Amino acid sequence: MAMLYPDSGLAIDPATQSCELEACLELGRLDGSVAMCPPSVRQLLALRSLRNLLVSALAGEGHEFTEHRFHAWFAGLATLSDEPALGKRDPRAICETILTEFGHSSWQELADIAPRFKRALLAPVALWGVGGSSDTDHIDIRTIVDGAHGLVSQLPPSPHPLADLRELHVSLGESLLFAPSEPHYQTVMLGPRSVTVERHAPPSPRWAVEMVWGERWQRSGNLSVALPFPGLIRADAVNTIGSIDPSDRCAARGMIAMALRDVTHRLRQNIVDAGAACERIKALQAGRRASSRAPALIELLDGFGPLRSSQIEILLDATRLGVRAILSGLLDSGIVARTKLSGVWLFGTTLPTQQLYPVSCDASGGFAFSPAAIGEYDASMADIDRLLARYERGAADTD
Structure with missing residues (x-):
């Protein structure tokens, strides 16, 4: 060779x-x-x-x-x-x-x-x-x-x-x-003594x-x-x-x-x-108006990570009221979650961060989940929700 x-x-x-x-x-x-x-x-x-x-x-x-x-x-x-x-x-x-x-x-x-x-x-x-x-x-x-x-x-x-x-x-x-x-060495005076320190x-x-x-x-x-x-x-x-x-x-x-x-x-x-x-974001937007800024916000949070609302305003070039309205809808639908830190909310997407199933390319060159994969994913999420609900009920009974 x-x-x-x-x-x-x-x-x-x-x-x-x-x-x-x-x-x-x-x-x-x-x-x-x-x-x-x-x-x-x-x-x-x-x-x-x-x-x-x-x-x-x-x-x-x-x-x-x-x-x-x-x-x-x-x-x-x-x-x-x-x-x-x-x-x-x-x-x-x-x-x-x-x-x-x-x-x-x-x-x-x-x-x-x-x-x-x-x-x-x-x-x-x-x-x-x-x-x-x-x-x-x-x-x-x-x-x-x-x-x-x-x-x-x-x-x-x-x-x-x-x-x-x-x-x-x-x-x-x-x-x-x-x-x-x-590393280099430096001589430091400590009173009458000189000490060599590694820097x-x-x-x-x-x-x-x-x-x-x-x-x-x-x-x-x-x-x-x-x-x-x-x-x-x-x-x-x-x-x-x-x-x-x-x-x-x-x-x-x-x-x-x-x-x-x-x-x-x-x-x-x-x-x-x-x-x-991207395909997941597109599926989540089914039935929403085409002019919605929500996909851009989901894309931003999924691509970069958690942000505060004032940062989102800058990144989307949107008003405070506009960002608040978008976040409110996404929070209600469970697509976005928030965490309070130092009295300020950080918003992040709840989309999976790793690929869960193989992704195929459709005829137009885009990416798409197979229907079977989507069905299996939804069934798995439903099972997880049921387990969490059972755990929460058990924890409440213990308290």
Whole structure:
């Protein structure tokens, strides 16, 4: 079997070759899936891609949080983490910079929603970041994003995506900005004594490269849409791709291929899940007036996650009374649920977050559940409702 890209005669084991082939196949399937997406699915995919990149970037910067905490923080109702943020870049500055960058994306759906989400970002400003202030962190993060653009633009053109990724990992390992960070030591005076303290540098901001990488592949023809690729870069591969040991370089190739395979598979699954959600939203709207804003709101909550009403007003460009009326109807029908936090309601959809049944494509290229799957789903939900009712009656009798 021929190697997928040359490496000075490096012997590649069959498992690595197989993984490289699978990665290329997954990338091709992803591009085909994106190209065939109907507009509603692509819109929902853009919402999920935006949310996933924000979460990935914050986690990559060392912030520890849950998904629920992220949405509460994004709505301005809580800090992102209970852990001290000293020495970490301001999470709000990170999100603002990402949303500004997405506003210039060649992916139109992403470019359209990013500025609205930037206005809807109500998260508190960190009192102390890496640079000592939020303003300094904004400059630092903008420098990181500009550095990502510069690093990617300087890579030599390559017709093969895996060769492109290999060159990227080599360049990352040589970059002062993006190479994996190393701890450093600082001498601190404690009275008459000097103590050496280990200081951990901020994590490598690889999320910035993963954010802009899709633009490169869109321009080269590997992708029809400039998707963000959170999780594409492997720190262990960055450390070993330039090794003089052939076994290390071979292992790095395998890690790069596995990362591409896993990320593209995950993105393709996102498309399938988005298609299933769109069909579910369409079914829920049966019998409602065509001018209703409810589908847009359900799509927003399903794609991004829980939001407060003031954020929904910004994102839908709707009045407070209008949003209140839409939410009231959706709450009554059980499509939307709400949770109170710090005296404010957060609204989220009750649609399944994962695909429950295989999704097929109809003749028009759209996604559709089979009638049997819908019937089975409704029967299962009825069984669950009966079990919950029985549990609640038992709990009431116990009380």
